[in-house]
Amino acid sequence: QVQLVESGGGSVQSGGSLRLSCVVSGFPYKNYCMGWFRQAPGDERERIAVIEADGSARTVRYKDSVKGRFIASLENANNTLYLQMNSLKPEDTATYYCAAGRKAYLLDCPADYAFWGQGTQVTVSS
Secondary structure, three states, X not given: OOEEEEEOOEEEEOOXXXXXXXXXXXXXXXXXXXXXXXXXXOOOOEEEEEEEEEOOEEEEEEOOOOOOOEEEEEEHHHOEEEEEEOOOOHHHOEEEEEEEEEOXXXXXXXXXXXXXXXXXXXXXXX
C-alpha cells in the first residue's frame, strides 16, 4: 500500500523560508515521477516541481514562478521527498501536495498521479 505523508507547512512572512517533507512508503517503481503541486483558493492545481527518475538517472524540473527559489529533492535513504522554499512571496500562499506516479522509461510524466499526500497549508504574509 502506497502512502505519502506530508509535513512542514505553516505561516511565514514574505522573504522567509519553509521546508516541506513527504515520506513515501510502499512505492515500488524504478521509473517514476514525484512532484509537488499547489492549489490556492479559486485556482486550479498546478505542478511546481517534479523529480523524474528513469532508473538511476534523475531530472528535476520547476515551474518558472518558483525556479531559483524552490528546491525539490529526494532522499532515498529515508524515502522522503523535500521541497525547500526560499524567498517566499504572498502569491505562494496555497495548499501544497506531494504526489507520486509511475512513468514509462524516458517518457513524460503522467498527466494524473496515482498517489497523493494529504496536503499542507503554506501562508505567506506581506
